[in-house]
Amino acid sequence: MNKFSFGSLLFLSLLGLLACEEEGPYINFNPEITDTSLIDTTYISDMSVTPQQRSVLIEDFTGVRCPNCPNASIKLHEIDSAYNGRLVAVAIHMFDNNFAYPHVLTIDYRTTEGTSIFTLLGSGNLPVGGINRKKYPSETNILVRTDKWLTYFVDNLSETPYCNITLTSRKDSIDTNAYIIKVMIQYTSNVLATNYITLGIKESGMISPQTLPNGTVDSQYIHKNVLRKILTNAGGTLLFENPEENRVILKEYKIKLQNDWNAENCKIFCFVHRNDTEYTVIQADEIKL
Amino acid sequence: MKKLYPPVLLFNLILFSFNVYPQLSGDFITNTNFYVKDTSIGANTSQYKHEFSSSEAWLFLNYEIAGFKFNVRYDLFNNSPLLDPNEVYTKQGLAFYSVRKKIENLDITAGYFYDQFGTGIIFRAFEDRILGLDYAINGVRLAYEFSDKFRIKAFTGRQKNRFDVHPQVLKGVNIEKDFYLGDNLQFYSGAGLINRTLDQATINQLANEINSYKLEDRFVPKYNLFAFTFYNNMVYKGFSWYIEYARKSAEAIRSLSGDKFEFKEGQVLYSTLNYSRKGFGLSLQHKRSEGFSMRVSPFTSFLVGTINYMPPMSKQHAKVLPARYSISAQEAGEIASQAELTFSPSKKSTFMLNFSYVSNNSNKRLFREAYFEYYRKFSKSLNSTIGIQSVYYDKLTYENKLEDPVQTITPFTEIVYKIDKKKSMRTELQYLFTHQDHGDFLFALAEFNIAPNYSFSVSDMINTKPKKLDEVKHYYSFAAFYSLNQTRFGLAFVKQVEGVVCTGGVCRVEPAFSGFKFSVSTSF
Numbered sequence: 001m002n003k004f005s006f007g008s009l010l011f012l013s014l015l016g017l018l019a020c021e022e023e024g025p026y027i028n029f030n031p032e033i034t035d036t037s038l039i040d041t042t043y044i045s046d047m048s049v050t051p052q053q054r055s056v057l058i059e060d061f062t063g064v065r066c067p068n069c070p071n072a073s074i075k076l077h078e079i080d081s082a083y084n085g086r087l088v089a090v091a092i093h094m095f096d097n098n099f100a101y102p103h104v105l106t107i108d109y110r111t112t113e114g115t116s117i118f119t120l121l122g123s124g125n126l127p128v129g130g131i132n133r134k135k136y137p138s139e140t141n142i143l144v145r146t147d148k149w150l151t152y153f154v155d156n157l158s159e160t161p162y163c164n165i166t167l168t169s170r171k172d173s174i175d176t177n178a179y180i181i182k183v184m185i186q187y188t189s190n191v192l193a194t195n196y197i198t199l200g201i202k203e204s205g206m207i208s209p210q211t212l213p214n215g216t217v218d219s220q221y222i223h224k225n226v227l228r229k230i231l232t233n234a235g236g237t238l239l240f241e242n243p244e245e246n247r248v249i250l251k252e253y254k255i256k257l258q259n260d261w262n263a264e265n266c267k268i269f270c271f272v273h274r275n276d277t278e279y280t281v282i283q284a285d286e287i288k289l
Numbered sequence: 290m291k292k293l294y295p296p297v298l299l300f301n302l303i304l305f306s307f308n309v310y311p312q313l314s315g316d317f318i319t320n321t322n323f324y325v326k327d328t329s330i331g332a333n334t335s336q337y338k339h340e341f342s343s344s345e346a347w348l349f350l351n352y353e354i355a356g357f358k359f360n361v362r363y364d365l366f367n368n369s370p371l372l373d374p375n376e377v378y379t380k381q382g383l384a385f386y387s388v389r390k391k392i393e394n395l396d397i398t399a400g401y402f403y404d405q406f407g408t409g410i411i412f413r414a415f416e417d418r419i420l421g422l423d424y425a426i427n428g429v430r431l432a433y434e435f436s437d438k439f440r441i442k443a444f445t446g447r448q449k450n451r452f453d454v455h456p457q458v459l460k461g462v463n464i465e466k467d468f469y470l471g472d473n474l475q476f477y478s479g480a481g482l483i484n485r486t487l488d489q490a491t492i493n494q495l496a497n498e499i500n501s502y503k504l505e506d507r508f509v510p511k512y513n514l515f516a517f518t519f520y521n522n523m524v525y526k527g528f529s530w531y532i533e534y535a536r537k538s539a540e541a542i543r544s545l546s547g548d549k550f551e552f553k554e555g556q557v558l559y560s561t562l563n564y565s566r567k568g569f570g571l572s573l574q575h576k577r578s579e580g581f582s583m584r585v586s587p588f589t590s591f592l593v594g595t596i597n598y599m600p601p602m603s604k605q606h607a608k609v610l611p612a613r614y615s616i617s618a619q620e621a622g623e624i625a626s627q628a629e630l631t632f633s634p635s636k637k638s639t640f641m642l643n644f645s646y647v648s649n650n651s652n653k654r655l656f657r658e659a660y661f662e663y664y665r666k667f668s669k670s671l672n673s674t675i676g677i678q679s680v681y682y683d684k685l686t687y688e689n690k691l692e693d694p695v696q697t698i699t700p701f702t703e704i705v706y707k708i709d710k711k712k713s714m715r716t717e718l719q720y721l722f723t724h725q726d727h728g729d730f731l732f733a734l735a736e737f738n739i740a741p742n743y744s745f746s747v748s749d750m751i752n753t754k755p756k757k758l759d760e761v762k763h764y765y766s767f768a769a770f771y772s773l774n775q776t777r778f779g780l781a782f783v784k785q786v787e788g789v790v791c792t793g794g795v796c797r798v799e800p801a802f803s804g805f806k807f808s809v810s811t812s813f
Contacts, residue, residue, distance in 0.1 A: 022511065022512050022513055024509035024510060024511060025492050025493065025495070025496035025509070025510065026496060027499055027500060027507050027508065027509045028500050029504065029507060120493070196497070233496075233497065233500040235493060235496060235497060236497065237497070237500070238501065275493055275494075275497060276490050276493065276494060277490040
């Protein structure tokens, strides 16, 4: 044992601990323009409201080169058909994933926000999804395989959310390619937790190549619910700490559509959630743009 | 003789037949306070209004058998303000447990343990019950001795947080080697490395806060903090020179104003030079630190979640008024120096001179102390100490109070008189002059001891020229202690002014106290 020198042991110890370059959390370095014409306010309402029915968020992490991912899209369609209006589905394509790398000369659906969310929720092999961002007792991860989506989706339906979300959308009066999204959140009970809001835009109906389960590529595949942009922080923006019953939060967001987005096929989705020791979604909603 | 049940007798016979002799030892401490409301001195926390009493107790047991050491500690807090002076905390249960075994040169500990690297600048896990601190690590610790001059230790675990642990993971490694060059020159060298990993919830909270900053203030926070230290103590005849340099990687730390996080590295240079020979001692210390906040999480503050320990750079006082404006190290950074000279021209007299100075990194003075003490032994039965202290203390920095810096001059004296072989008398007289904070104080104490069982004391601290109160205020105490072998009982009535309480350079501000204190401590 004496053959180990003081220096070599020290060097090995340093090497062991400093060997890896870490991947940090998502920080938004894009400039944000504060639009003072947008509403951002909160108050306590005199009127109580009845809790809404729960809508359930399913985040489908997918990729255009992922052969089994179309099955996940079919699963979402089945759930939506069976439980009309109770599902908020978002298909998320990530960077740093070979299955999501676009086919040659085709549309790139990947977003930095989607990549951050995938990391935040724990990643996994595609296709994989989060149901209301919960970690279920029999699961080791938040993100689960498609065959479990329906079971967990149904589990969530019976729960009563403690806040209601109301979304409205209107065209901006000046910029015809921009929309103003108004979000009203009202709490139906006192909450001892910090809540966050995530709001984004998704698009359906884009035709572009997708690898199918049999390994072939369908160049006429119709993509649905594809995440285009998150207007808040990717991991959510602070909404309110320990909100009281009848606390109302009113916020407006402005989104300018990119040229290759079709407004007719775009939807705004929004959800209120935790973002501390858990990420559980409290309530979700979506509207057509 | 007590009757032994057959299974117990059999079990003990088996142990003795294998030459295994179990040993059980331990200690017990309890403190109970009864609160007597006195709003005139600011003694008005919740305990004075609702609970009226509080207790803390610790029972520590150590069981050794066949080279194994099993440690457990039961803690109790009932309506206690100890962990946070403004809190009423109640909980009890098993707060510490560990198993330790030495297999040849390998020392293994699993469970809770205390430890430190070097002086503790990058890592120190310790306990201080006076301040309610317990920085034990719950994890695994391995130590290996290649020889009596070369050793390594490593650990991984999480820091204790009351009856739970903080979610962040700590790991570290420490190597030490001693070099002997001839008979008079020795080097005691060491190096340590600490890594702390933030949990996902903390990093999410951090990222969310950073995302709410202005664009130019945003940065990508790190999960991992790395800190290393190199230290060496050179001993040559009567000289010893210690030097330590520590550096930590950039991480999110709270800005001085506390309104946002900043991404900053940190470093510390600490050195001491000591010389001693018969009747003469000289000690010089210097420390320079920048942004050296070492915590389990950037969201913890004050004394919660501290991983390291900064050596104190001011004199540690036992006397009440000289200790009134004591300081702790500043995480944001400081430049601190201290010199102490001790000179004993004969066995009957000793002079001691101490000077310390602390400034922040912008050279703004934070603390300055000049201290002189003369000890004289007149006879076998009579000795005395006289001295004077002068202090400059930046109240905003050390207590976060928007008040003028405090400047004091405090003369003091102590006389000890042995009446006979068993009885002795000790008196103290101190006066603190200041135009700031609470104003002038006079402190007088008389203590009568009957060895080995009894001790009685009476003291009064008088706010003679009050600045914050309308009238002259007395903070008197009466105390009696009874000792029987290793057990000690104490009962006191105490009125205590609000102020900073420090032990070993770690300090906190405590509110005023008025009431009875009862304590029992024993070991077995």
